[in-house]
Amino acid sequence: xxxxxxxxxxxxxxxxxxxxxxxxxxxxxxxxxxxxxxxxxxxxxxxxxxxxxxxxxxxxxxxxxxxxxxxxxxxxxxxxxxxxx
Amino acid sequence: xxxxxxxxxxxxxxxxxxxxxxxxxxxxxxxxxxxxxxxxxxxxxxxxxxxxxxxxxxxxxxxxxxxxxxxxxxxxxxxxxxxxxxxxxxxxxxxxxxxxxxxxxxxxxxxxxxxxxxxxxxxxxxxxxxxxxxxxxxxxxxxxxxxxxxxxxxxxxxxxxxxxxxxxxxxxxxxxxxxxxxxxxxxxxxxxxxxxxxxxxxxxxxxxxxxxxxxxxxxxxxxxxxxxxxxxxxxxxxxxxxxxxxxxxxxxxxxxxxxxxxxxxxxxxxxxxxxxxxxxxxxxxxxxxxxxxxxxxxxxxxxxxxxxxxxxxxxxxxxxxxxxxxxxxxxxxxxxxxxxxxxxxxxxxxxxxxxxxxxxxxxxxxxxxxxxxxxxxxxxxxxxxxxxxxxxxxxxxxxxxxxxxxxxxxx
Numbered sequence: 001x002x003x004x005x006x007x008x009x010x011x012x013x014x015x016x017x018x019x020x021x022x023x024x025x026x027x028x029x030x031x032x033x034x035x036x037x038x039x040x041x042x043x044x045x046x047x048x049x050x051x052x053x054x055x056x057x058x059x060x061x062x063x064x065x066x067x068x069x070x071x072x073x074x075x076x077x078x079x080x081x082x083x084x085x
Numbered sequence: 086x087x088x089x090x091x092x093x094x095x096x097x098x099x100x101x102x103x104x105x106x107x108x109x110x111x112x113x114x115x116x117x118x119x120x121x122x123x124x125x126x127x128x129x130x131x132x133x134x135x136x137x138x139x140x141x142x143x144x145x146x147x148x149x150x151x152x153x154x155x156x157x158x159x160x161x162x163x164x165x166x167x168x169x170x171x172x173x174x175x176x177x178x179x180x181x182x183x184x185x186x187x188x189x190x191x192x193x194x195x196x197x198x199x200x201x202x203x204x205x206x207x208x209x210x211x212x213x214x215x216x217x218x219x220x221x222x223x224x225x226x227x228x229x230x231x232x233x234x235x236x237x238x239x240x241x242x243x244x245x246x247x248x249x250x251x252x253x254x255x256x257x258x259x260x261x262x263x264x265x266x267x268x269x270x271x272x273x274x275x276x277x278x279x280x281x282x283x284x285x286x287x288x289x290x291x292x293x294x295x296x297x298x299x300x301x302x303x304x305x306x307x308x309x310x311x312x313x314x315x316x317x318x319x320x321x322x323x324x325x326x327x328x329x330x331x332x333x334x335x336x337x338x339x340x341x342x343x344x345x346x347x348x349x350x351x352x353x354x355x356x357x358x359x360x361x362x363x364x365x366x367x368x369x370x371x372x373x374x375x376x377x378x379x380x381x382x383x384x385x386x387x388x389x390x391x392x393x394x395x396x397x398x399x400x401x402x403x404x405x406x407x408x409x410x411x412x413x414x415x416x417x418x419x420x421x422x423x424x425x426x427x428x429x430x431x432x433x434x435x436x437x438x439x440x441x442x443x444x445x446x447x448x449x450x451x452x453x454x455x456x457x458x459x460x461x462x463x464x465x466x467x468x469x470x471x472x473x474x475x476x477x478x479x480x481x482x483x484x485x486x487x488x489x490x491x492x493x494x495x496x
């Protein structure tokens with residue numbers, strides 16, 4: 001901004017130990033349901049478009065993210081072309 | 086028309102996850118008595134009939150594990166414990182009992198009553214004290230995420246009170262599709278964090294309308310370049326995962342047991358991105374709101390509302406022994422409207438003020454966006470048609486930049 005704000009608020013960072021991609025999926029009902037929703041959509045896709053990921057192997061947050069990334073890339077290829085993020 | 090509304094070109098909604106008003110902002114009552122937060126003597130009885138009091142001991146992570154139950158029957162217990170149930174008034178006395186059900190640990194069940202002190206949440210509390218804080222913004226229904234977020238996108242959950250995918254039923258369409266079909270067409274985007282986090286509740290939209298989606302990096306770029314659409318909805322990162330470059334992407338949704346501080350940074354970064362572009366700052370209203378309370382204590386009984394006819398949730402979905410006509414709201418959540426055209430420290434009264442109090446819920450989002458960008462629009466749910474809109478909070482005076490916060494993440 002042209003005029004500097006005098007109301008600067010310092011925001012602390014999370015602890016370095018916060019990250020846990022091994023957190024069991026069963027402990028996050030929201031993420032588990034997101035996986036379920038993508039799984040429902042995947043069943044309606046042509047076989048050649050499906051991820052090939054077995055549902056039973058998605059057991060952690062990190063694994064859920066990998067599965068969701070593959071499904072999102074299939075459904076939203078524009079994001080994949082722009083780098084995914 | 087107030088100058089703030091005359092200048093308004095962009096509405097941005099950021100919807101976070103699973104925290105109640107009192108848990109995040111209840112402590113602010115001690116600094117501003119207009120804020121309907123905690124006195125400090127609120128209690129729930131635990132399973133030994135001892136009172137469990139609200140305490141300022143909330144932690145950023147590892148405290149609400151397991152994820153507190155917030156499915157429809159659990160919320161029913163949280164609201165109505167000790168009463169015959171609806172239509173009796175909610176007692177707000179069942180939060181501890183409900184959390185006990187998950188681990189059978191009396192001391193652990195007390196943690197559902199813990200709240201944050203303002204110094205622990207510098208972003209959320211600063212925004213609440215700098216702009217407009219709603220005393221009466223409630224989840225759309227007393228249930229979980231998916232059906233509540235549906236109200237933000239469609240103004241209805243199409244009869245769902247569960248986490249199941251919902252079936253879109255005519256004549257209702259999403260706010261994004263309404264805007265694209267308007268005459269003249271309006272610009273809109275739904276920004277999800279990245280492909281590994283993706284969108285939460287509208288995977289059908291992702292499949293059928295991929296052009297309305299973009300990523301968080303695109304949101305930041307659009308803010309910087311002045312390319313933000315007229316209406317944006319932003320989703321946080323829902324999981325801890327590896328980034329495309331191999332780094333760690335920490336979940337920023339604040340859903341238990343994700344780190345609340347990561348969400349603070351996410352909220353602050355979105356605010357800064359808008360604030361740093363002077364043209365965008367003076368022409369944007371940013372709403373920060375939570376989808377539902379996540380099973381965490383709040384002291385304000387949710388009020389009744391216009392039924393969402395013709396939808397009735399069946400016994401098989403409610404699991405409470407009674408059907409649900411979508412005629413009462415869910416638990417109160419934090420909600421803050423941000424714009425330089427809002428007077429500092431505005432508190433929008435809620436049900437505590439029988440004369441001037443106003444009740445908002447997630448249908449207020451499509452109702453407000455439709456009103457501002459489209460005008461008259463009949464194909465909306467009864468809930469959305471009855472919902473309060475919030476752009477009247479923008480006034481005639483634009484506050485100087487020195488009067489607005491900037492968040493410093495120490496980068």
